[in-house]
Amino acid sequence: MASEDFHDINMALLDPVAPLLHKLLAGEPLSAEELLLLQEWQERSSDNKALLDRLEMSAAVQDMLKKWYAIEKNREEKKLLGMHRVHQLTPPIHTRVHFLRRRFVRYAAAGLLLLGTGAYLWTLRQHREPSLAHASSAETIAPGRDGAVLTLADGSRVVLDSMGNGVIANQQGVPVSLQNGQLAYGPISSSGEEMVYNTISTPRGRQFKVLLPDGSKVWLNAASALRYPTAFTGKDRRVTLEGEAYFEIAKNAAMPFKVAVGNTTEVEVLGTSFNINSYKNESTIKTTLLEGVVRLHAYQQSQTLKPGQQVSITPSKEKMEPAHEADPEQVMAWKNGLFKFDDASLPEVMRELERWYDIEVTYAKGIPPIRFGGEINKQNTLQDVLQILEESNVHFKLEQGRKLVVMP
Template sequence: MAANSQHIIALLEKYASGQASSGEVDQLFTLLRAGNHDEEVVSYIEHHLKTFEPSTADDIAFWKSRLEGGAQKITGAAGMETGNAVVDLPTGIPVVHRVHFLRRWGWAAASIILLLGAGAYLWIRSAKEETRSSPTLAQNTHIPPGKSGAVLTLADGSQVVLDSLGNGVVADQTGTQVILQDGKLAYKPVQHNDSELTYNTMTTPHGRQFQLTLPDGTGVWLNAGSSIKYPTRFAGNERRVAITGEVYFEVAHNANMPFKVSVNGKAAIEVLGTHFNVNAYDNEEAINTTLLKGSVRVINPDQNMVVLKPGQQAQIPLAPKPVSSKTQAIIKVINNADIDKIMAWKNGLFNFEGASLAEVMRQVERWYNIDITYEKGIPDISFEGKMTKDVPLKDLLVMLERSDIHFRIDNRKLIVLP
């Protein structure tokens, strides 16, 4: 066995037992992702998976599908059967002994994370030492995750459901072809037209996300429960669109035609060419504009404005506290915003780092197209962790149930129990 493989196996042992330091965890993931190992490492992990003995029947049900083909995730071998996406695990993952409800499964849990078979790691901050679960509830909750899809409303008010359409021309809008290609919508001018501007609106219902390219080449990504209204061609001295929900922009640079975004009629953003994300759901606490690249000017309804630098976030409260109007008019700027967390939705992830139960449930509600209520108020619980968004609702509920959070399901309504 090569010395490097021996080192990896030593790190695996420490990781699985919960004794690895954060630096050792970082090093282990780096080595595995880089492929710096041989078949001995894969065989070693497979051996532990084969000898894994879950303590209960629900343990078997939860891990069975994730254990199959797990080792091939490292080697990239053909023939594995899994529908789960691979996650590029970030550095700085905390020591495993903090992963409260994954420690119980030892090698199975550790190997699944290492092999990226489950595409998830999640834990909860809790003062409780023991967890209860209701596996039957989650196993019988057959609600799939969200997917790519949207509804396009054309200038004449007719609507086109984009979920199942094949590649090709979707519509012709006053000299501009609307083209669907590989699940993305784009606009291609086919003739010069000086007629009055016409507008299209793209809407993503709950349980859907979509991507389009505007007529000027600007890239737009819509999260679930969002919309954007835009002209089928840009003319004049500005490019203006209107959005709701959550939308990420990569704006094509044009110094002679600034790009302006109206957000829920409650805020405005002005740019020349930049990358930024806007979260403006009505049930969130604020309109959050986060700048990744370039520069933007954010304006609130009182015409107060701030100019953001990359890495900053502007927050405009949706429901200000009863304070002076002067205080309410201030746009709060957050330096060093958590870009990974903010952009997780676009990258196919849930990022629950520091999130309250209410925040987590709002994301779940939008992605799985369900209604969530609380039987006796919202428990004061906060989370840490990440997981891919391609898992069925039942899998997510199993993870939460093992953290002493309980539910009742009534069709597409989820009731959080005390």
């Protein structure tokens, strides 16, 4: 069967087995039940059997990926060329670049992309040399991963990146354990009057999940820190955040959950899920409510959010903006493994790359005012992401020491 013949396959037939085909391509083991389902699907038609045979041939898969990548790249280049011609006729004040989420595989085996794994199979399954002309001498920079540093009450630090499952510390009678990449706190085994605090921090290039003593869940983005007590007592549950985190709060109306951000902002919670972005190198603190109710307090002002709303606070102006509707997919993109930009400036994009790839970005003179829109999978190498961004009127030079120079 030629590669082109995959265009004629009835994609509806792939729906039940698309997750299994994805696991097959990713090299993950299938259960007995999954193997049986795949066998039944294979026997339904000769096309199904031929497709499965092709997917098990690595050379054939790579050939398909290359051809579909070329098709997609050609489509995007034509789109960008058309946009360029429009800009020539009506020069804009700012250049806006929209890129598609890379879907190098479109049919058959790539039906997996329809599941949202995207997975950038081309990137994950085949090694590619750095594509940037100026980056050939630099080491390929891998994406971030799970990992964090736990600072205990006595000031000692535990690096969680490579630790195995099990109890890693005991804080005032509270066992602290690591289970499958998640930090969790057990019940108090002995009484103690003193409230002690732990801090979980993620350096650049890391993210992590914490299960707090009350059962609340917190996902920390890169370059973030959360300070919290090892046991919640008293009238409320208080934590302090630096950076960005997504919270799913265990309900307890008698003990409100409160997040302190900086010295002036407090988010009061009553059983809900929400996201806070409070990086110091961003001009605003953004709180976005996904579910439930939160109340913000800052600069003698208060606002109550409804699901889907976002409030921005500008510390330099000591101002809280009125609540407005937000794009939940964009807000949660970092947690879902994506960079998602909506009319984002070049510095905004670069700050995200700095945090995720642990790089230092500098700018040459003469950079045009460019804005970006679109999605990119965060599991790409830095070089692959830069290649996508270079479809705009900007270029990059990656130097030794994880330094990235942005050039016109």
